Amino acid sequence: MKTDIALALVLIVCLGGAIGLSRGLDQHRINSSDSFAEEPLYLNGRSAKRMTLAFNGLAADWYWMRSLQYVGRKIVTYEDEHNGKFDLADLSALDLRLLPSLLDLTTTLDPQFIPAYEYAAVILPEINPNQAIALLEKGIAANQSSWRLYQHLGYIYWQRQDYRRAGEVYEAGARMSGAPTWMPAMAARMKSEGGSRAAARDMYRHLRESSSDASIQQMVDHQLSRLNALDELDTIRQTLASFKQRNERCVISWREVNSELRGFQLDAIGAPLDPSNAPYRLINNGCGADFDPNSKVAR
Amino acid sequence: MFGQTLAIVRNTFREAVRDRVLYNLILFALLLIGSAIFIGELSAGQEAKIVIDLGLSAMLLFGAFIAIFVGVGLVHKEIERRTLYAILSKPIGRGQFLFGKYLGLNLTLLVNIVVMGLGVVLALLYTTRSLDPLVLRIWPAILLIYFELLIITAIALVFSSFSSPALSALLSFFIFVIGHFSNDLRALSDSVASTPARWLFRVLYYLLPNFSNFSAITATAHGAIPDARTVAGAMVYGVLYVAALLSVAALVFRRRNFK
Numbered sequence: 001m002k003t004d005i006a007l008a009l010v011l012i013v014c015l016g017g018a019i020g021l022s023r024g025l026d027q028h029r030i031n032s033s034d035s036f037a038e039e040p041l042y043l044n045g046r047s048a049k050r051m052t053l054a055f056n057g058l059a060a061d062w063y064w065m066r067s068l069q070y071v072g073r074k075i076v077t078y079e080d081e082h083n084g085k086f087d088l089a090d091l092s093a094l095d096l097r098l099l100p101s102l103l104d105l106t107t108t109l110d111p112q113f114i115p116a117y118e119y120a121a122v123i124l125p126e127i128n129p130n131q132a133i134a135l136l137e138k139g140i141a142a143n144q145s146s147w148r149l150y151q152h153l154g155y156i157y158w159q160r161q162d163y164r165r166a167g168e169v170y171e172a173g174a175r176m177s178g179a180p181t182w183m184p185a186m187a188a189r190m191k192s193e194g195g196s197r198a199a200a201r202d203m204y205r206h207l208r209e210s211s212s213d214a215s216i217q218q219m220v221d222h223q224l225s226r227l228n229a230l231d232e233l234d235t236i237r238q239t240l241a242s243f244k245q246r247n248e249r250c251v252i253s254w255r256e257v258n259s260e261l262r263g264f265q266l267d268a269i270g271a272p273l274d275p276s277n278a279p280y281r282l283i284n285n286g287c288g289a290d291f292d293p294n295s296k297v298a299r
Numbered sequence: 300m301f302g303q304t305l306a307i308v309r310n311t312f313r314e315a316v317r318d319r320v321l322y323n324l325i326l327f328a329l330l331l332i333g334s335a336i337f338i339g340e341l342s343a344g345q346e347a348k349i350v351i352d353l354g355l356s357a358m359l360l361f362g363a364f365i366a367i368f369v370g371v372g373l374v375h376k377e378i379e380r381r382t383l384y385a386i387l388s389k390p391i392g393r394g395q396f397l398f399g400k401y402l403g404l405n406l407t408l409l410v411n412i413v414v415m416g417l418g419v420v421l422a423l424l425y426t427t428r429s430l431d432p433l434v435l436r437i438w439p440a441i442l443l444i445y446f447e448l449l450i451i452t453a454i455a456l457v458f459s460s461f462s463s464p465a466l467s468a469l470l471s472f473f474i475f476v477i478g479h480f481s482n483d484l485r486a487l488s489d490s491v492a493s494t495p496a497r498w499l500f501r502v503l504y505y506l507l508p509n510f511s512n513f514s515a516i517t518a519t520a521h522g523a524i525p526d527a528r529t530v531a532g533a534m535v536y537g538v539l540y541v542a543a544l545l546s547v548a549a550l551v552f553r554r555r556n557f558k
Contacts, residue, residue, distance in 0.1 A: 053479040054359060054510065057352040057517035064345065065338075112521045115345055212344050 041101045045108025060110030067102040091126035100131040111142035121152030147179035163194025225275035229297045236289045250286035304399045311403020335422040346426040351520040354419035362448040370455025371467035373400045394549035416441045440519040446537035447513035453544035460552045478510035
């Protein structure tokens, strides 16, 4: 009995001591993971594929989740350092230098991992467009019947304002079996009016329809609301211009043109609201309009 | 003769259950439940793919460990406990004894893999919240994993028929790894300039098991089913390879002196 009590005491004292010591060590530990976070990957895709034996799919999943966490961690750090303000349309501010290698490794381990290519098509052009194109071309070579990869490659060329090449890629994608009927139309549109807002709207709409990735959908929604806001701003500027023509002066307050802005949601002082619910503001003494500095619409 | 073999099969299965081999299923279940719950947060819409990758990979890994570590002890334990003498004093051939032991472990692996397969199905139903077609599509890949495990068990049995359990486990594990490099062996045999080296790699390629015939995990995770010809070809290859390995094991075991 005495031995049992002694052993129990030793157990409690030692465990308590170990827990206390562990807490003390935690407080003084330098977070080494931060210093390794940007270390380049030493393993190339082909070697990794060999080393993972039959578990290459699982390894690809691991690198995929690591890519997502890498971007997520960067966004959180950026927001912490900039009072929570992060513009999804400007990913270059995040310094995602490791992302191309992570996505390349993911798709080498599992060349049929289409969502990884889609993610690359949306995120990588901001970081390194050439690597984005190379990755998508690798994806097309490994998945020759996937029209979606052509769509994404076309999107990258469109972003680079290479409308001729974008049109060619859409044309090639349209020849794939199962390609939607809008692919050839998009090819023609790229060639004739690639830089127009209508073409951009179509581009984003199709991108949203064909993607199930929430982050891609969020980015596309952001871009679509930007296009809507630009259309709205055009309407407002036309309204202000016709008011000036009629009255030979600019507006003093939004109330003067409220009746002509019936399609808009208005705030308490009659200012039209943009898609992020921030009011447009009058500039140039009421002769022009622009976004509010606090608007969340991408510019 | 069939009844005697069946008795050995039954006893080997019971022994495995008594040895708590099936406890690995608990670990597997925990792994799947954990992944099904947490992976949704991390995978950006790829939950089903990751559950399948994880489930089938764990199935192969756990199965390979059971096949190797239980397989190498099949004969050794009977010799060590001297129960082999009692068995062989009855009208049972040494080859028949080996075959019965082999089938007994295969039965254990079959139960193991079917329960694991059902676990993956449940995890899929939980993550997708619907009757996803993947629930049915994973089974051809599971069948291929089972045939790969049959070969690994036979390899373990061959080594254990003449070597110690530790060395047998090590050698079996090496063969498991090399078997997944078989395509590299073929590429090597095609690319080396020296004729003897080319022949050496070619012989090794055909002699060692080609486990790439059974690798369908990644494709299955994308919803692709291996075609019937591939599955049937792999199964026939597995049966032929196992028959050859069991013949080797029986040849060695028949000549072994237990004095």
